[in-house]
Amino acid sequence: MNTRLTLRAEGDIPTGRTSILPLAAGEHLRIVNHLGQQVLDTWAFAAANLGEYLSMEQCRGRLYKLFFEPGDLLLSSLGRPILRFVADTSPGRHDTLCAACDSASYEAQGLSAAHPNCTDNFRRAFAQAGMAVPPVPCPWNLFMEIPISPDGRLSDRPSSARPGDYVELAALIDLLIVCSPCPQADIPISGVGRPPRGLRWITLSEEPSPGS
Numbered sequence: 001m002n003t004r005l006t007l008r009a010e011g012d013i014p015t016g017r018t019s020i021l022p023l024a025a026g027e028h029l030r031i032v033n034h035l036g037q038q039v040l041d042t043w044a045f046a047a048a049n050l051g052e053y054l055s056m057e058q059c060r061g062r063l064y065k066l067f068f069e070p071g072d073l074l075l076s077s078l079g080r081p082i083l084r085f086v087a088d089t090s091p092g093r094h095d096t097l098c099a100a101c102d103s104a105s106y107e108a109q110g111l112s113a114a115h116p117n118c119t120d121n122f123r124r125a126f127a128q129a130g131m132a133v134p135p136v137p138c139p140w141n142l143f144m145e146i147p148i149s150p151d152g153r154l155s156d157r158p159s160s161a162r163p164g165d166y167v168e169l170a171a172l173i174d175l176l177i178v179c180s181p182c183p184q185a186d187i188p189i190s191g192v193g194r195p196p197r198g199l200r201w202i203t204l205s206e207e208p209s210p211g212s
């Protein structure tokens with residue numbers, strides 16, 4: 001049977017906070033960088049067990065690469081596939097190495113420890129949703145470009161994601177997708193001179209094609 005994708009819901013991923021988006025098994029989530037260049041710290045948790053989450057180290061070790069591509073099955077901390085990377089229209093890479101920014105990282109940068117940060121936003125979102133706050137895993141830093149030199153050193157450069165570029169993922173189990181537009185603006189990972197911005201999300205479900 002042929003299927004087609006049908007729009008199910010859509011909304012904003014506002015800046016300044018973390019969003020928790022339920023995604024049922026079989027559904028697709030499109031994360032749209034509608035304004036371009038904005039980095040999005042992204043996590044996925046098994047809806048039935050927050051102790052199981054999308055694991056960058058499991059993915060890197062099993063896929064044997066630092067950057068994931070459409071067609072890849074992304075693994076949980078228990079080593080099972082929980083997401084399929086369906087599509088990516090952006091030209092950039094999506095960092096899999098860097099921890100979410102936190103008060104300590106801004107202090108180390110010489111800024112105030114009170115600087116808004118993805119880690120506090122993550123914890124606040126779970127607390128406000130009345131859920132137990134899980135440990136903060138290494139995020140999948142969508143649209144964040146961290147070039148790696150041959151000697152293993154990292155650098156950073158502004159995201160090359162264009163307005164409207166998107167990443168599409170399909171859930172293999174019921175998930176909570178957790179997204180935090182990164183408020184880091186002093187290091188211009190989200191564009192030179194650009195304040196933190198939100199993104200958009202779209203969920204799609206697979207429906208039988210007419211006549212199939």
Ligand SMILES: [Zn+2]
Nearest residue numbers: 101118182183
């Ligand atoms: Zn951040």
